[in-house]
Amino acid sequence: MSALIEFDNLHYTFPGSRMPALRGATLRIEAGQRIVLLGRNGAGKSTLLLHANGILRPAAGQVRLNGKPLEYTRRGLLMVRRQVGVVFQNPDDQLFSASVRQDISFGPLNLGLSIDEVRHRVAAAADLCGVGDLLDRPTHALSGGQKTRVALAGVLAMGPDILLVDEATSGLDPWMRRQVFAIFNRLVERGATVVLATHDLDAAQHWADTVVVMHEGRVAVAAPAAKVFTDPDLRAQVGPEIER
Template sequence: MTPLLSLDAVDHAFEHGSAGGSFGLRGCSLELERGLRHALLGANGAGKTTLLQHLNGLLRPSAGTLRWNGQPFDYSRAGMAELRRRVGLVFQNPDRQLFSAQVEEDVSFGPLNLGLDAATVRARVASALDAVGLQAQGGRAVHHLSFGQKKRVCIAGVLAMEPEVLLLDEPMAGLDAPMQRELEALLDRLAARGVTVLLSTHDVDFAYRWADRIHLMADGRAIASGPAQQVAQDEAALRSAGQRTPSALALHALLAERGVLARDAYPRSVDAVLAALRALPTLHSGVATP
């Protein structure tokens, strides 16, 4: 199947004066399959943010190719406008993305730039704010919002464009546990609607539990990509990307080694391991009871 969005052997060099530039990406190739949940893992400086900005067209490759539906991307003004409509990017710091005084104004900016009529814009803004749980906050001043609320306004602004791909740079950073659960539920709803989601994260446990596919980055290139269960068991690739084995797999392996749990199961979360333990017979005075 042709990937919806992909990078093919992309380089990106940042210029730093006459001494030459540093490379953000080196021969980086990555494919996003339509409608799946993708997680991007890598240490600081691995190139995750640079990669996301290439997928959205904010940065242009020094070499290599960005492809949409298998076709090389057209960096003309019309091509850029079409890509930004189809591929939305949410920055890690919401203050980089918010520039209107009022929530509804900020969320409506993109749809207005598409030339949509007022009624359609109002409907899209209402739907986007409802999706992120801010339907009652449309009239509030942006600078009165909490950090987490600002992040949700940024997501709403992207959703109002009705993108096919949603890119998020460290979306969980700075959010407390309840807000992280709310965001995860939102991303699941979007994926269920067919939106292709790619997020960068440092949380290997979340990536393994949530994603359909995991992509590992190191030194400006994707060093491993594949189904979450497959990549999460590649200890060498995880180490190269500055990651550890997910806790659920490490705990399950230890219990399987001691004969407590079956070896052929690959739980996606610690909660799943605990559920498997609770399902085991209980020992009373050396006698197992159901």
């Protein structure tokens, strides 16, 4: 099966830092998967995700989407962001419009879609994320869980093939987490891929098809979830990264 997105030997160091955030990270992601990305703080999870749609550009190595290298031009990045959506850990980093409707509309409008198509996408994404009754609410008046679902709707309105979620479920109560994971499942059923960077071992064991474990800026393991948690050799290899 051909990879939807490939990270090939990525190296990256944040400006002003002496410690590389990525040190040769390599990973293939295929279509229609539920993937959990594990690793301690500083392992490189968020940095890897930010390379997937060109927010960051590697110092060395290459990111390929559908077999083609990312182009870091305005046109190239627009094409990438049609296919790869990112939901940040803190929804306040993603919400900036006055109302929920305006915020969800922003991405599709940026794609140059017609007003009718934008309206259709906003309504569909809001319905999927359970925020259809909030469209005229100001974003600053939302609860934390509502903000997370609105941020998710704003990304989904762009119609991505792959959704990258950076710790966005960590601060939600159990009921809201179930709602968000239900949204993820519906996306995968439609053929999308969802990659969740998290410390949530329950999600890794019971939701993911594939578990990727990062350590010191590299991908230490990428394997079926059941194997990661049951294979003695893999447990020994990634031990501290997945121990409770």
